[in-house]
Amino acid sequence: MKKSILLLSVIIIFTLSSCVSGPSAAKHLEALKVVGSNLCDSQGNPVQLRGMSSHKLQHFGRFMNVDTFTWLRDEWKCNVVRGALYTYEQGYISNFKEKLKKKMIEIVEGAIDTGIYVIIDWHILRDGDPNIYKEESKEFFIEMATMFGEYPNVIYEICNEPNGKTVTWGDKIKPYADYIIPAIRAVDPDNIIIVGSGTWSQDIHDAAADPLEYENIMYSCHFYAGSHHESLRTRINDAITGKFGNVIPVFVTEWGTTDSSGNGPVYEKESKTWITFLNENNISWVNWSLCDMNEGSAALLPGAAYTGGWPMDMLSESGSLVYSLLRN
Ligand code: DCB
Numbered sequence: 001m002k003k004s005i006l007l008l009s010v011i012i013i014f015t016l017s018s019c020v021s022g023p024s025a026a027k028h029l030e031a032l033k034v035v036g037s038n039l040c041d042s043q044g045n046p047v048q049l050r051g052m053s054s055h056k057l058q059h060f061g062r063f064m065n066v067d068t069f070t071w072l073r074d075e076w077k078c079n080v081v082r083g084a085l086y087t088y089e090q091g092y093i094s095n096f097k098e099k100l101k102k103k104m105i106e107i108v109e110g111a112i113d114t115g116i117y118v119i120i121d122w123h124i125l126r127d128g129d130p131n132i133y134k135e136e137s138k139e140f141f142i143e144m145a146t147m148f149g150e151y152p153n154v155i156y157e158i159c160n161e162p163n164g165k166t167v168t169w170g171d172k173i174k175p176y177a178d179y180i181i182p183a184i185r186a187v188d189p190d191n192i193i194i195v196g197s198g199t200w201s202q203d204i205h206d207a208a209a210d211p212l213e214y215e216n217i218m219y220s221c222h223f224y225a226g227s228h229h230e231s232l233r234t235r236i237n238d239a240i241t242g243k244f245g246n247v248i249p250v251f252v253t254e255w256g257t258t259d260s261s262g263n264g265p266v267y268e269k270e271s272k273t274w275i276t277f278l279n280e281n282n283i284s285w286v287n288w289s290l291c292d293m294n295e296g297s298a299a300l301l302p303g304a305a306y307t308g309g310w311p312m313d314m315l316s317e318s319g320s321l322v323y324s325l326l327r328n
Helices: 002-019 057-061 064-072 097-114 129-150 169-185 204-209 230-240 269-279 316-328
Strands: 033-035 039-041 050-056 080-086 117-123 154-157 193-195 216-222 251-255 283-292
Touching: 050 057, 050 117, 050 316, 057 064, 057 080, 057 097, 057 283, 064 097, 064 193, 080 097, 080 283, 097 117, 097 129, 117 129, 129 154, 169 193, 169 204, 204 216, 204 230, 230 269, 269 316
Parallel strands: 050 080, 050 283, 080 117, 117 154, 154 193, 193 216, 216 251, 251 283
Antiparallel strands: 033 039
């Protein structure tokens, strides 16, 4: 009798818990690895990640939480989010170090609870050379890797968009990567690490000619549909097929439907051409950006809720397009 009551209650608890939706419905995530030019699951099957990037966390961090992640996962079919931790512009270096670190921790924990991947983006931009704050970067990534390195969810992006005439792959970016990556690897031996390149992470040909010597490294390539066209797609194609001397894996950790200012009209046709190309080549992509700023690339209209659940009429023109591309 006692036994059957016990069995019954186990069954009831199990049934109840499997009915709960939301963050607790999170499924087990695969550990990712790089095989050739592909991002793969642990069995070696190609995996494509698609999702949304935050805008600068110091202004729009409130759109990044477990509620919006659950909505993005279930409604928008996202399996990755990216937190843009700006170094400048009242960012991590300039002012709000502890506040922004706390926000990033909340984002990573939210992604883990939701069962999606998360890119920890060290968002250099006005500070074009990643070496300027390499000590701060190293300390930050060691801290993140120590806290979260055991979770398969986590992806490190160590420099968003290096830029400036002297900030080349060989002179500045590769040395920076060779400084940061061993520090991460000492704590986290295997999660994916993504590295940018010169000219706002468009110079992947330089990286492909002289790649890094570690496992599970990917190279970001960024584009804005109003500014970057066929020639950059050709470059990506050449990079993943070894035309620059080595096959490298590419991850589009940031792209926008507008021009490279992040503002102006939405280029629908060119955006679709780009996404078809990426999908056909199993290249993961993350759209800029999940915020309600009054600019063309913002996915939400001003006043959108911080909790997700956005009706279609709260999506901007860009947001509606990206929503349909994600669900496709
Ligand atoms: C990248 C940056 C990203 C930037 C977008 C759009 O910059 F990674 O931070 O986002 O692309 O420009 C914009 C926001 C604006 C904000 C501005 C500064 O949308 O609201 O005011 O950041 O925080 C790029 C990308 C490509 C190129 C230039 C830039 N390019 N750039 O090819 O010339 O100069 O910021």
